[in-house]
Amino acid sequence: xxxxxxxxxxxxxxxxxxxxxxxxxxxxxxxxxxxxxxxxxxxxxxxxxxxxxxxxxxxxxxxxxxxxxxxxxxxxxxxxxxxxxxxxxxxxxxxxxxxxxxxxxxxxxxxxxxxxxxxxxxxxxxxxxxxxxxxxxxxxxxxxxxxxxxxxxxxxxxxxxxxxxxxxxxxxxxxxxxxxxxxxxxxxxxxxxxxxxxxxxxxxx
Amino acid sequence: xxxxxxxxxxxxxxxxxxxxxxxxxxxxxxxxxxxxxxxxxxxxxxxxxxxxxxxxxxxxxxxxxxxxxxxxxxxxxxxxxxxxxxxxxxxxxxxxxxxxxxxxxxxxxxxxxxxxxxxxxxxxxxxxxxxxxxxxxxxxxxxxxxxxxxxxxxxxxxxxxxxxxxxxxxxxxxxxxxxxxxxxxxxxxxxxxxxxxxxxxxxxxxxxxxxxxxxxxxxxxxxxxxxxxxxxxxxxxxxxxxxxxxxxxxxxxxxxxxxxxxxxxxxxxxxxxxxxxxxxxxxxxxxxxxxxxxxxxxxxxxxxxxxxxxxxxxxxxxxxxxxxxxxxxxxxxxxxxxxxxxxxxxxxxxxxxxxxxxxxxxxxxxxxxxxxxxxxxxxxxxxxxxxxxxxxxxxxxxxx
Numbered sequence: 001x002x003x004x005x006x007x008x009x010x011x012x013x014x015x016x017x018x019x020x021x022x023x024x025x026x027x028x029x030x031x032x033x034x035x036x037x038x039x040x041x042x043x044x045x046x047x048x049x050x051x052x053x054x055x056x057x058x059x060x061x062x063x064x065x066x067x068x069x070x071x072x073x074x075x076x077x078x079x080x081x082x083x084x085x086x087x088x089x090x091x092x093x094x095x096x097x098x099x100x101x102x103x104x105x106x107x108x109x110x111x112x113x114x115x116x117x118x119x120x121x122x123x124x125x126x127x128x129x130x131x132x133x134x135x136x137x138x139x140x141x142x143x144x145x146x147x148x149x150x151x152x153x154x155x156x157x158x159x160x161x162x163x164x165x166x167x168x169x170x171x172x173x174x175x176x177x178x179x180x181x182x183x184x185x186x187x188x189x190x191x192x193x194x195x196x197x198x199x200x201x202x203x204x205x
Numbered sequence: 206x207x208x209x210x211x212x213x214x215x216x217x218x219x220x221x222x223x224x225x226x227x228x229x230x231x232x233x234x235x236x237x238x239x240x241x242x243x244x245x246x247x248x249x250x251x252x253x254x255x256x257x258x259x260x261x262x263x264x265x266x267x268x269x270x271x272x273x274x275x276x277x278x279x280x281x282x283x284x285x286x287x288x289x290x291x292x293x294x295x296x297x298x299x300x301x302x303x304x305x306x307x308x309x310x311x312x313x314x315x316x317x318x319x320x321x322x323x324x325x326x327x328x329x330x331x332x333x334x335x336x337x338x339x340x341x342x343x344x345x346x347x348x349x350x351x352x353x354x355x356x357x358x359x360x361x362x363x364x365x366x367x368x369x370x371x372x373x374x375x376x377x378x379x380x381x382x383x384x385x386x387x388x389x390x391x392x393x394x395x396x397x398x399x400x401x402x403x404x405x406x407x408x409x410x411x412x413x414x415x416x417x418x419x420x421x422x423x424x425x426x427x428x429x430x431x432x433x434x435x436x437x438x439x440x441x442x443x444x445x446x447x448x449x450x451x452x453x454x455x456x457x458x459x460x461x462x463x464x465x466x467x468x469x470x471x472x473x474x475x476x477x478x479x480x481x482x483x484x485x486x487x488x489x490x491x492x493x494x495x496x497x498x499x500x501x502x503x504x505x506x507x508x509x510x511x512x513x514x515x516x517x518x519x520x521x522x523x524x525x526x527x528x529x530x531x532x533x534x535x536x537x538x539x540x541x542x543x544x545x546x547x548x549x550x551x552x553x554x555x556x557x558x559x560x561x562x563x564x565x566x567x568x569x570x571x572x573x574x575x576x577x578x579x580x581x582x583x584x585x586x587x588x589x590x591x592x593x594x595x596x597x598x599x600x601x602x603x604x605x
Contacts, residue, residue, distance in 0.1 A: 051565070057591040060574055064542075065598035071561060071573040081562045 013181040014093055014119040015041065017196040021117055021174065022048050026088035029053070029113060031075055031105075032095030036063035043068065051087075076101055079108040087113045094194075096120050097152040106168055110201050115173065119196040122177070124157030124189040142193045158189040165199060174198040234312040236268045239293035239303070241333060244370050250328075250363060253519075256353035259342055263367050264326040264333025265289045268309060269317035271372070277605045278321045278373040280364065281305065282381035282388035285456070285513055286505060288332035291324030292317075307588040314597035319605070320377065325367060327360040327388075329512045337508030338439060350436025354512055357384075357520045361391045365399070377603050380404035382585035383552065384513070387520050390560070393537035394522055402603055403537075404596070406544045407585040409556035410530050410563070411521035416551065419459055420514035423452035427507045436508050445507045450498030452510055457497050462548035462581030466490065523563075530563035540570040542599050544592065546584035547577045572599070 015038050022028060024046045030039050033052025036059075042048040052070040054060050063070035073081065076099065090113030092105075097120050099105055109116040121142035122128075128138035137147040145152065156164070158177065165172055177184045177192030184192040243262050250258040266289050271278060281291045283304065292303035292310055309315045309322050326334040329352065337352035344351075368376065379389040379400050386408035392400045409416070427433060430448030434441050458466075470490040474480075477487065486492045526532040541564055545557035554575050564571040576592045578584040584592075 057574075057577065061591055061594045061598060064572060064574075064595045065601070067602045069570060069572050071571075072575045073558075073573070081558060081565065083566055086565065 010181070012038070012093070013178050014176075014194055014196045017176040017178070018091055018093060018117050018119065019045060021115075021198050022046055022089055022091075024048065027086075028089050028091060029082065029087040030091045030093070031079075031109075032092065032098075033063065033068075033070065034059050036066040036068035036070060038091070038093065039063075039068040040066045075099060075105060078104060079112050082112040084111055085114055088115065089113055090116045091118075092116065093119045093196075094121065097155050100153060102154050103164075103168070106164070106170070110170060110199065114200070116170075116199045117196065118161075118199060119194065120156065120161065121152075122158055122189065122192050122195050123155040124159065125179070125193040126190050127193070129190075140193065158192070158195050161195065161197070165197075169202065171200045171202055172197055173200045234310040235306060236293040236303075236310045236317055238296045239266050239268065239290070240295070241266055241289060243333060244367055246363075246366055246370075248366075250359070250366075252353055252359045253356040254354050258328065258335070258353065261328050261335040261363065262333070262339075263328065263335075263363055264330070265367060266291060266293075266303075266324045267371075268292055268322045268324075269320055271321040272605060274605070275373055276375070276377060277319065278323060278368075278371070278376050279315060279600075280368070280376050280379040280392070281309065281315075281322060281324045282360075282364075282379065282385035283324070283326070284381070284383040284385045285517075286501070288330065289324040289326035289334075290332075291322070304586065307586075308593065308596065314593045315380070315600055316597075320600065323367075323371070325364050327355070328363050329355040329360075329509055329516075331504075331506035331509040336506065337436070337512070338506055347439045349439055349508060352508060352512070354515050354519075356516050357387045357391050358395060360388055360516075361395045364388070364392075365396055368399070374399065376400045376402075377605065378402035378404055378600070380406070382406040383408065383582065384517060387517075391520075391522065393539040393541070394533065397536050397538040400539045402542065402599075403539045404542045404544070404599070405557075405560065407546060407549055407552055407557075407582055408543065408560060409552040410523060410560050412518055413556075417518050419455060420518055423455050424511055424514055426451035426455070427511060430507075433507065436511075438507070444502065446502040449502040449505060449507050449510065450495075453498045453501035453505075454494040457494060459551045460582045462550065462579060464548060465580045465583075468579070530559065531566035534563050534567045534569060537564075537567070537569055542572050542574075542595075544574045544576060544585075544595070546580070546582070547575060548579050549582045549584060551582040 022042055026048045028042055028048050028050035030050055030052045033054050036052050039050040039052050042050055052063055052068055053073050054070055055074050060070050060072045090109045127140055131138040176196045177188035178194040179192050241264055243264050245262045247260045250261055287304045290303045292306045294302055311318045326332050328334050329336045331338055337348050341348040379392045381389040386405040389403045389405050393403045427445050427448035430445035432438055432443040433445040473489045475486050475489050475492045481487055522533045523530040543557050543561050545554040547554055561571055561573045574595050578589050580587055
């Protein structure tokens with residue numbers, strides 16, 4: 001693993017899982033792509049050509065500097081720019097919690113992509129539960145904001161998210177739950193702080 | 206649409222006119238003193254209209270050096286009222302600063318230490334290339350109304366000949382704003398193998414009915430001027446000045462956002478403390494428009510203006526594909542950078558998004574920036590740090 005990859009993975013442990021699930025050469029759409037680090041990594045490691053969508057101008061300029069394709073758009077406006085099934089994989093990494101029109105966007109993910117990868121901080125993690133029990137809003141590595149400055153509007157737990165997917169008719173193909181960069185298999189909704197899902201269309205067979 | 210003096214005024218100086226305290230100063234990293242050149246072509250140029258231009262000249266300027274591999278050439282296409290004078294100043298006219306001097310120069314976003322930059326004028330212009338005021342070889346008199354209507358496609362054909370003349374088989378990039386952006390886009394369609402990157406700024410894939418309507422009002426202003434003489438005013442020794450100035454005033458309104466105009470002029474009265482209750486100038490904006498109209502009428506050719514607005518109206522690469530822009534763009538091979546400005550209501554961001562959508566559908570490489578800038582259509586001439594930062598980064602990543 002190169003230093004770049006290590007730096008990326010240390011900063012964003014969910015990206016390792018995402019990178020593992022993206023097939024070589026896949027067409028990738030990364031929604032809320034930040035400075036384009038994941039796309040850069042996917043291109044270098046998987047030759048997966050990608051597009052990022054980002055609203056923040058400074059991030060968009062960073063993407064251009066990182067030589068990744070980026071489209072400055074607001075995800076809240078939907079994904080009308082993108083055709084049906086025009087991507088192999090649509091990624092929404094640690095972005096869903098900050099989206100207002102969550103249901104609309106989730107439906108769009110699997111219109112535009114054959115598969116979707118969604119990661120988010122788990123609000124059911126024990127540290128969050130303890131903090132709420134003690135009468136405080138949770139603040140953690142995954143949720144570093146104070147209640148008054150957080151961009152997060154739609155936080156959920158693993159159970160909540162999986163219910164939501166069932167309601168939308170989305171199938172969970174794979175799930176990886178992490179804490180401190182390590183996989184969590186035991187009581188993931190309690191011990192995992194970050195969840196990564198690979199989703200497809202249709203009910204489980 | 207325009208490389209416009211207003212933008213320069215916003216920055217505290219004027220683009221053209223007499224030397225003043227606010228005379229344009231080359232920004233640090235200017236290419237310095239430049240010279241306009243001309244290339245003559247005797248091979249006839251068949252035009253989209255069916256007419257043939259028997260011979261023609263193109264005015265151009267170059268900045269930087271063509272590298273040994275001839276892989277670092279960037280063509281800059283201008284919009285409605287500008288010219289090939291993109292950067293630097295002239296030895297005999299030091300106040301005449303190139304219209305995109307803030308972008309092009311050593312160390313600037315389009316870095317002339319790395320790229321060989323060519324500013325090209327289009328045929329039909331009144332700034333040096335063959336146009337309506339040029340002599341018609343068949344008659345020995347100015348072409349006037351007989352100069353054929355030229356299109357964006359024709360301009361690109363002529364520019365391709367200039368590229369051949371300069372020994373450039375393939376451009377590293379073609380860049381333009383507004384009408385210049387249409388030329389950059391057309392380059393990817395007319396000569397897909399001869400352009401690697403297209404930078405398409407403040408663009409539209411075709412004019413809307415409203416855009417055409419504004420152009421028609423401008424044309425009517427010119428053509429109904431008693432001094433127009435059906436386009437043959439050169440021989441009468443007159444200029445349809447009234448028409449031109451109204452055309453310019455109309456255009457000007459569309460290049461600025463409501464907010465930018467309000468910010469600059471508000472409802473401030475011109476040398477008065479109250480309304481004059483007559484038809485002299487009351488408000489600053491009236492004074493400004495009259496000033497711009499007069500200035501424009503003093504240097505711009507009416508026949509050129511008529512033709513350029515028609516070139517705008519006619520441009521519609523999707524027309525041959527049943528309106529399917531993605532199908533039209535299928536043959537492009539270039540990578541695209543598309544940039545729009547949120548306050549541009551002439552060619553609104555939605556038009557640029559339509560280009561982006563079609564490029565995605567056609568599976569092209571594209572990046573898109575939607576800059577939240579207040580200046581309106583003319584924002585493409587400003588040096589907004591995000592806008593210029595993105596251009597710097599984009600050009601920096603172009604391999605030579």
